[in-house]
Amino acid sequence: ETGVTQSPTHLIKTRGQQVTLRCSSQSGHNTVSWYQQALGQGPQFIFQYYREEENGRGNFPPRFSGLQFPNYSSELNVNALELDDSALYLCASSLTGDSNQPQHFGDGTRLSIL
Amino acid sequence: QQQVKQSPQSLIVQKGGISIINCAYENTAFDYFPWYQQFPGKGPALLIAIRPDVSEKKEGRFTISFNKSAKQFSLHIMDSQPGDSATYFCAASLGDGLTFGKGTHLIIQP
Numbered sequence: 001e002t003g004v005t006q007s008p009t010h011l012i013k014t015r016g017q018q019v020t021l022r023c024s025s026q027s028g029h030n031t032v033s034w035y036q037q038a039l040g041q042g043p044q045f046i047f048q049y050y051r052e053e054e055n056g057r058g059n060f061p062p063r064f065s066g067l068q069f070p071n072y073s074s075e076l077n078v079n080a081l082e083l084d085d086s087a088l089y090l091c092a093s094s095l096t097g098d099s100n101q102p103q104h105f106g107d108g109t110r111l112s113i114l
Numbered sequence: 115q116q117q118v119k120q121s122p123q124s125l126i127v128q129k130g131g132i133s134i135i136n137c138a139y140e141n142t143a144f145d146y147f148p149w150y151q152q153f154p155g156k157g158p159a160l161l162i163a164i165r166p167d168v169s170e171k172k173e174g175r176f177t178i179s180f181n182k183s184a185k186q187f188s189l190h191i192m193d194s195q196p197g198d199s200a201t202y203f204c205a206a207s208l209g210d211g212l213t214f215g216k217g218t219h220l221i222i223q224p
Contacts, residue, residue, distance in 0.1 A: 004157075033211055042120075042203050043158065045211025056210025090157050092212075099207045100146040100165060105157035 002027055004093050004106035012112045013081050021076045021109045023091030029104075031055070031097045032074040034066060035090040037108070043090055049074055050097035086113045117141055118206050120215025128223050133191040135218045137204035140185065144206035144213075149178065149189045152201045152217075161202075162189070194222045 005024045013019050025032050031050045035043035045058035049068035063079040072093075078085060088110050092103035119138045127133045139147075146165060150158035164171045164178045164187065171178045177190040191198055199222050205212040 035211070040217075042205075042214030042216050043212070045213065048210045058211055092157075097210070099209045100163075102148065102160050102163060103212060104160065105150075107155070107157045 004091055004104055006089075006091050006106040006109050008109060009107070010110045010112075012114060014114050015081055015083060017081050018077065018079045019081060019111065021078075021089050021091075021111070023074045023076070023093075023106060025072045025074070025091075025093035026104055029093035029095055030072050031094045031101070032068055032072065033092045033094070033103060034074070034076045035092065035105075036060075036085075037088040037090055039087070046076065048097065055097050081113050083113050086111060117213045118204060118215045120204050120218060122218060123216070124219040124221070126221045126223060127194045129194065129196060131194050131222075133189075133194045133198065133220055133222070135189045135202055135204070135220070136186065137188065137215050138184075138186045139206050141206070141208065141213075142185065143208045146207040147178070147180065147187050148205050148207075148212070149176075150203045150205065150214075152203065158203060191220075194220075196222045196224050198222050 033048040034046040037043040047057040048055045052068045068074045088108040090108045092105045094101040094103045148163035149161045152158045175192045180187045204215045
């Protein structure tokens with residue numbers, strides 16, 4: 001059983017640029033959630049996709065957007081990058097979008113903004 | 115507004131001792147409470163989880179105690195080992211994303 005995989009592992013961008021991060025969900029999982037983890041903090045929920053539709057969103061501005069594809073893989077897009085966007089971006093997949101379904105995380109993409 | 119408060123921020127326990135991490139939540143609509151373990155450079159890994167209709171759940175050396183009336187839950191790690199040294203996060207869910215605590219940095223001294 002393949003776990004959650006994310007790419008790239010590290011990325012360096014400059015302010016104002018745009019970035020796309022990718023996530024492959026665990027086999028059989030149709031729900032993907034994205035989180036931002038700043039250094040020394042807990043992950044913060046960005047949004048969740050269930051069967052290609054956005055299923056919930058945290059307190060993040062519209063320049064954070066996402067997609068889920070028919071194979072349930074997902075992308076996180078961030079426009080107009082700011083210095084505060086420097087963080088570890090985590091993707092988690094779950095069997096369904098129900099609240100009591102365990103979310104399994106990938107190892108993240110470390111994004112640095114210069 | 116921080117909806118899940120976790121304490122302590124850091125904890126040092128001797129090998130073989132019991133590690134205890136506490137969390138308190140505000141939103142009574144939360145209905146799923148997982149604990150995650152994170153090593154440097156890795157994503158969080160699910161350790162154990164509980165629903166609010168259960169007061170205690172044990173899996174191996176890990177136990178969650180849940181007090182619904184006090185809106186508190188805790189993680190107990192029995193017979194703590196140096197390999198348990200990591201950052202631990204409590205979390206709560208009410209349907210979509212997880213709300214995490216700020217984490218506890220646990221060090222087990224040999």
